[in-house]
Amino acid sequence: MGSIVIAIPEGEGSVSVPPIKEKKNKFVDSLVHVISFLGENKNRNDVRKIIHSIKVGIALVLVSLLYLLDPVYTQVGENAMWAIMTVVVLFEFFAGATLSKGLNRGIGTILGGGLGCLAAALAQEIGGVGNAIVIGTCVFIFGAAATYCRLVPSIKKGYDYGAMIFILTFNLVVVSGLRAEKIVQLARERLCTIVMGFVVCIFTSLLVFPIWASDDLHDSVTSKFEDLARSIETCLEEYFSIGSEKENRPKFSFNSCKSVLYSKAKDESLANFARWEPWHGKFGFSYPWEKYLQIGEVLRDVAATTLSFKGCLRSPRQSSDTLRASIKEPCEVVGSSLAWTLRELGESIMKMRRCQTVALIMPKLKSMRQELSVVVLASPSTIGGQVQNSDGLEIASFVFTLMEIIDKVEELTKQVEELGELASFLANK
Missing domain, CATH: 1.10.357 (Tetracycline Repressor; domain 2)
Structure with missing residues (x-):
């Protein structure tokens, strides 16, 4: 008896079976999407x-x-x-x-x-x-x-x-x-x-996916350096913007500085919990968590000083663009150097490596202080001569605030260096 082959034409009645490879690719894409979603900060x-x-x-x-x-x-x-x-x-x-x-x-x-x-x-x-x-x-x-x-x-x-x-x-x-x-x-x-x-x-x-307070404290302190560096850069950009640039630029909110300023209670709580935690990961026994609190205090001083820029940026008595332009270049150099120093210090703590404090950062801070001193002393007629007209008061206040930040960053550099010694940070190659 012969076999009969019935051909089923493709059409409305046909059933299409998706390739297995396509289903697998969709599953992999979904899995990657979920992992990326969970991995976002x-x-x-x-x-x-x-x-x-x-x-x-x-x-x-x-x-x-x-x-x-x-x-x-x-x-x-x-x-x-x-x-x-x-x-x-x-x-x-x-x-x-x-x-x-x-x-x-x-x-x-x-x-x-x-x-x-x-x-x-x-x-x-x-x-x-x-x-x-x-x-x-x-x-x-x-x-x-x-x-x-x-x-x-x-x-x-x-x-x-x-x-x-x-x-x-x-x-x-x-x-x-x-x-x-x-x-x-x-x-x-x-x-x-x-x-x-x-x-x-x-x-x-x-033992089941532990959540360590020490990791949170470590990340919280290191993130403050980046927040303050970005705040200083943004303040300088807004201060020296002129004309249409100032009108189109959104006003700086100082939220990053405020979050650093109000972080004391959280840091103390995390440090208290971290002292009880056993050895894990990169943190050994008797880790100097107290030094993190001291660094946090100096960071809050830097944040408070940076907040004083608000008076210069929001004051109704703004100095002229010409007067600001006379100090723009040295102040921008100092601001970028301060931001670089803060990022270097934050990266040193984050990677737990010794920062080249004495060889590089400390001389750079001293030279920044000298540059600002030269700006004030070299042009008394520009700044000091305008004090009676209240035009130079705001400029003098701005320069003085920058010098205060330099002093705080210098103290911060010493604290980070001491942390590296107490925590036995690796030497930076």
Whole structure:
């Protein structure tokens, strides 16, 4: 019996199957698009928030197994709730913050529970009316002392949470009214479940896509150098623009300087968390985070000085274009040199390499100061002679501000050099 071949013509009834290679290319393009989206700086913070949320969910699932698994539940019982509470309270965005709160909570719980057991045992030995007197006295003394310690700046900065947990634990144990042996048993069981929750938090925070406060502090400080360099350049461009250039140019907003100026609280918080973080990546033990705060202080001084340019740029008493043109060239040279110096210092910290401070930057700063001094002294009739007419006041203020920035950048250069020595930066080749 012969075979019959039926030809199906291409038309409306035909089914076109897309090539497999085309589907693969579309998938690769989509994957590349997603990766590029996640890699952009503006989306980096959103991605980290998602990662943190997923990590908290994982930690809650792990610690909930104390309730869900019967063999484990028979060992810990209702105290498993303390482990869940520990995860909810301890888990922070940064790994250092989680470790800091966990250790503070552990130390506060142990000290508060131990002293509370001793006080409760002493009250039981005395008995009668003396029981209430001893408990009230202990609660007053330890509660007042711990509260006073929380007000000390050095303790409040790193151990405020531990002091609060100490007060809470001590009062719960002392005022519980149970017998001393039951108090010890209850404290031991709850401490074990708290340790379980703490271990889950640390395991998830440090081992599952950790978010380091030290990296944020390092990036935050280095980015300030670029922001200030760009601000100085933009101020000079706007100041010396004339005619139609000034009308068409958008006014400088000084937002970068303001963000640097208001960054103290954030930097101190990140530095506090970074001190608790273990060795990781390029940051070893006892890394000089305090020096980052000192550099941040000088950067804020530079930002505040740069903000004083606003008076020259926005003043209704503007000097003439001719007067500005007389100092344009030396001031622009100084401004570009300052921007270059700030970028060099920022790159030195970012790449963790020693900057050629003595050999290159410091002599350059001294020569900039000399150039501005020559500008003022060489043309007293141009600048000083116009002071009586208020035309030279604004020019003199502008030059003085530039000289102030040079002094601040010189101090900043010394701070960066000291950081390189303390952090053992590699020599710049």
